[in-house]
Amino acid sequence: MQETLPPLALEGALTIYRAQELKEQLMSAVQTNPELHLDLSQVTEIDSSGLQVLYLAKREAARANHALRIVAHSDAVREVFDLCNMNAYFGDPTLIPAQKPCRQPQ
Secondary structure, three states: OOOOOOOEEEEEEEOHHHHHHHHHHHHHHHHHOOEEEEEEEEEEEEOHHHHHHHHHHHHHHHHOOOEEEEEEEOHHHHHHHHHOOOHHHHOOOOOOOOOOOOOOOO
């Protein structure tokens, strides 16, 4: 039985300012892990460059017959995936947290 590795957690901004760093990190992880789980729950911002790096990682994992799964999405990631209609491409369940109850004015 194969041991499941803990998810690779990405934090902070996935933006053009970190695109090269993220690309190198994800390409290395995709190449060395037949099944890579990404935790994006602590991503505070994502732009088109960050989305492109995630897209590239998913594509390269598929080319290598590896799996890349996103196991947790932050609000920022959910918003961009919805805006760009990328949920189907990544194919991972997107959990939407329950909303906080509205406070009634007194």
